[in-house]
Amino acid sequence: MAHPLVPKIIDLATPVAEELGLELVGVVFHTNQSPPVLRVDIRNPQHDTGLNDCEKMSRALETSLDAAEIFPDAYVLEVSSPGISRQLVTDREFISFKGFPVIISTSPPYEGQQEWTGQLIRRDETAVYLNQKGRVVEIQRSLITRVQLDERR
Numbered sequence: 001m002a003h004p005l006v007p008k009i010i011d012l013a014t015p016v017a018e019e020l021g022l023e024l025v026g027v028v029f030h031t032n033q034s035p036p037v038l039r040v041d042i043r044n045p046q047h048d049t050g051l052n053d054c055e056k057m058s059r060a061l062e063t064s065l066d067a068a069e070i071f072p073d074a075y076v077l078e079v080s081s082p083g084i085s086r087q088l089v090t091d092r093e094f095i096s097f098k099g100f101p102v103i104i105s106t107s108p109p110y111e112g113q114q115e116w117t118g119q120l121i122r123r124d125e126t127a128v129y130l131n132q133k134g135r136v137v138e139i140q141r142s143l144i145t146r147v148q149l150d151e152r153r
Contacts, residue, residue, distance in 0.1 A: 002028075002029075003028075003029040003031060005070060005071075006027050006028075006029055008068075008070060009027050009029070009038065009040075009070065010024065010027050012061075012064055012065065012068055012070070013027065013040055013061055013064075016057070016061050016064050017042055017057060017061075019060070020053070020056050020057060020060060021044065021045075021046065022042045022043065022044055022045075022049075022053060022056075022057055023042065023043045023044075023045055024040070024041075024042060025041040025042060025043050025081075025082050025086070025089075026039075026040075026041040026082060026086075027039070027040050027041075033076075035073065035074040035075050035076055036071075036073075036075045036076070037075070037076045037078055038065075038071075038075055038076065038077050038078065039078045039080065040057070040061060040077070040078070040079045040080075041079075041080055041081065041082040041086075042054065042057050042079060042080075042081060043081060043082070044081075049081035053081070054079045054080055054081065055079075057079045058077060058079040061077065061079065062077055065077070086148065086149065087146055087147060087148045088102065088120075088147045088148065088149070091123070094120065094122065094123040094128075094147075097120055097149060098120055098121065098122060099119055099120065100119065100120055100149055100150075101117065101118070101119055101120075101149070101150035102117070102118070102119070102120045102130070102147055102148065102149055102150055103115060103116070103117050103146075103147070103148050103149075103150045104116040104117075104128060104130065104139055104144055104146070104147050105144070105145045105147075106139060106143040106144055106145060107143065107145045108143070110139055110140070110143050116130060116132075116137060116139060117130075117132070117150055118130035118131050118132040118133075118137060119131040119132075120147075121136065123141070123147075125141075126140060126141060127139060127140050127141055128141060128144060128147060
């Protein structure tokens with residue numbers, strides 16, 4: 001379960017990223033470390049995300065976070081790129097990775113399986129479609145807990 005501050009951080013970080021021409025991909029706040037670690041994943045939609053992008057985002061976001069006084073105590077800010085081994089979330093990602101091998105996790109299990117692998121065909125409002133060796137599998141979005149790229153292939 002996400003930390004209660006994550007939605008506030010997303011609201012603050014999204015416009016900062018957009019101003020820099022970047023996309024916010026994810027936010028995780030690790031409170032089990034001392035000091036806590038705030039990890040922010042970004043992506044540059046124009047080219048591969050580089051160290052320069054992460055540095056710009058880190059400086060800009062740190063200024064915004066400090067001004068908003070969200071954190072009463074010390075914390076560590078990590079800005080990085082999620083790389084290619086990540087979950088697919090946005091419509092744009094589902095379009096970009098059409099034809100790529102993916103793993104879909106469901107809960108409860110769908111047709112006796114909790115994990116489905118195959119080539120991503122598409123996603124619409126109600127389902128995600130996979131190609132499994134020429135057979136189309138339609139999995140309702142309401143059952144899906146995660147869709148990620150399959151690095152094993």
